[in-house]
Amino acid sequence: xxxxxxxxxxxxxxxxxxxxxxxxxxxxxxxxxxxxxxxxxxxxxxxxxxxxxxxxxxxxxxxxxxxxxxxxxxxxxxxxxxxxxxxxxxxxxxxxxxxxxxxxxxxxxxxxxxxxxxxxxxxxxxxxxxxxxxxxxxxxxxxxxxxxxxxxxxxxxxxxxxxxxxxxxxxxxxxxxxxxxxxxxxxxxxxxxxxxxxxxxxxxxxxxxxxxxxxxx
Amino acid sequence: xxxxxxxxxxxxxxxxxxxxxxxxxxxxxxxxxxxxxxxxxxxxxxxxxxxxxxxxxxxxxxxxxxxxxxxxxxxxxxxxxxxxxxxxxxxxxxxxxxxxxxxxxxxxxxxxxxxxxxxxxxxxxxxxxxxxxxxxxxxxxxxxxxxxxxxxxxxxxxxxxxxxxxxxxxxxxxxxxxxxxxxxxxxxxxxxxxxxxxxxxxxxxxxxxxxxxxxxx
Numbered sequence: 173x174x175x176x177x178x179x180x181x182x183x184x185x186x187x188x189x190x191x192x193x194x195x196x197x198x199x200x201x202x203x204x205x206x207x208x209x210x211x212x213x214x215x216x217x218x219x220x221x222x223x224x225x226x227x228x229x230x231x232x233x234x235x236x237x238x239x240x241x242x243x244x245x246x247x248x249x250x251x252x253x254x255x256x257x258x259x260x261x262x263x264x265x266x267x268x269x270x271x272x273x274x275x276x277x278x279x280x281x282x283x284x285x286x287x288x289x290x291x292x293x294x295x296x297x298x299x300x301x302x303x304x305x306x307x308x309x310x311x312x313x314x315x316x317x318x319x320x321x322x323x324x325x326x327x328x329x330x331x332x333x334x335x336x337x338x339x340x341x342x343x344x345x346x347x348x349x350x351x352x353x354x355x356x357x358x359x360x361x362x363x364x365x366x367x368x369x370x371x372x373x374x375x376x377x378x379x380x381x382x383x384x385x386x387x388x389x
Numbered sequence: 390x391x392x393x394x395x396x397x398x399x400x401x402x403x404x405x406x407x408x409x410x411x412x413x414x415x416x417x418x419x420x421x422x423x424x425x426x427x428x429x430x431x432x433x434x435x436x437x438x439x440x441x442x443x444x445x446x447x448x449x450x451x452x453x454x455x456x457x458x459x460x461x462x463x464x465x466x467x468x469x470x471x472x473x474x475x476x477x478x479x480x481x482x483x484x485x486x487x488x489x490x491x492x493x494x495x496x497x498x499x500x501x502x503x504x505x506x507x508x509x510x511x512x513x514x515x516x517x518x519x520x521x522x523x524x525x526x527x528x529x530x531x532x533x534x535x536x537x538x539x540x541x542x543x544x545x546x547x548x549x550x551x552x553x554x555x556x557x558x559x560x561x562x563x564x565x566x567x568x569x570x571x572x573x574x575x576x577x578x579x580x581x582x583x584x585x586x587x588x589x590x591x592x593x594x595x596x597x598x599x600x601x602x603x604x605x606x
Contacts, residue, residue: 181399193569214570215579252593280592361591365587366405368405370402371564372405373396374564376468377396377562377578377580378537381578
């Protein structure tokens with residue numbers, strides 16, 4: 173909680189989108205980019221882009237724009253993505269499969285190195301070049317090396333049990349895609365991904381539009 | 390942008406998690422809940438829970454707690470979820486399939502009524518009780534009824550083309566899961582879901598922990 177307060181969450185959430193755009197521009201041979209260009213691309217105001225970029229610690233060269241290569245390095249450094257992050261995925265359903273196939277993770281140093289499931293029909297199958305292991309073999313497989321992050325993609329009802337298991341094995345970071353708030357010891361960090369959160373925002377925007385339409389009549 | 394500024398985005402994003410918990414408590418026969426209970430569950434401070442709940446317009450009864458049924462109604466009303474939201478999904482890959490199987494959407498009045506893809510291997514298959522249609526038939530199928538929301542789950546490279554198509558057909562709300570900023574007319578609302586955004590937050594937290602560990606030594 174304390175950490176949430178001092179982190180500029182929306183700005184950090186925008187970083188992968190800047191990075192994606194900058195990597196694309198770099199591959200197209202571009203050398204510099206202005207905050208205005210990035211603002212147009214992101215559909216946000218230029219001042220917000222400047223503040224976001226300032227967070228990375230890069231020194232501003234507003235007249236000539238930012239050097240794309242340098243900005244990429246600063247963003248990656250800011251996100252701590254210059255070091256590889258080892259991860260395990262629990263739950264090889266469609267959402268888990270989507271994460272295994274997420275093409276941008278490789279640029280981010282995020283490596284899902286093992287996949288576990290409890291479903292006999294999934295165990296032994298290969299998804300995006302990774303074999304699905306029986307969840308009962310997890311402790312054994314992690315006897316030497318414990319991944320930094322556990323990505324939890326199991327059902328809401330199974331999520332807490334899985335969290336307990338990975339915490340007991342020594343995992344310190346959990347990326348949780350189940351729609352439940354997991355209870356873990358205070359030294360474990362949880363990043364909860366609530367997919368329905370976007371739907372909540374969309375719902376509020378639709379409601380505001382309806383109210384504005386009524387007001388206009 | 391203007392709308393983003395006046396919306397309390399983190400609070401709105403938390404609403405589905407409250408709702409999920411409250412629906413579960415209601416199904417267990419519970420009648421009232423305190424902000425402290427919700428705060429413990431959510432791993433946030435009680436004052437934040439109270440502020441979140443105040444957004445819904447419910448009158449606080451802090452001593453005895455909130456009536457669970459009433460709070461559920463207020464949250465649903467606040468999110469505009471009391472009216473059904475019709476949606477179409479474009480892209481029947483693993484992420485699209487995950488959304489089709491997302492068990493909580495039915496509680497939220499969010500109905501993905503049609504699914505389109507351009508892959509001949511996917512067209513005609515049935516995913517979570519919905520048949521995948523050829524994307525080339527979209528205009529024809531939407532000649533009578535246009536869904537409120539288009540959920541875009543195609544590759545980053547195809548996303549803009551698909552957005553152009555649905556906008557031309559009259560769709561006003563896009564829920565975009567591709568990692569690109571879509572360019573659309575100003576009367577179209579985009580909700581972008583950047584899955585790597587959570588990874589960015591996790592990366593920053595891991596970096597802060599590393600720095601704290603160094604500082605402690």
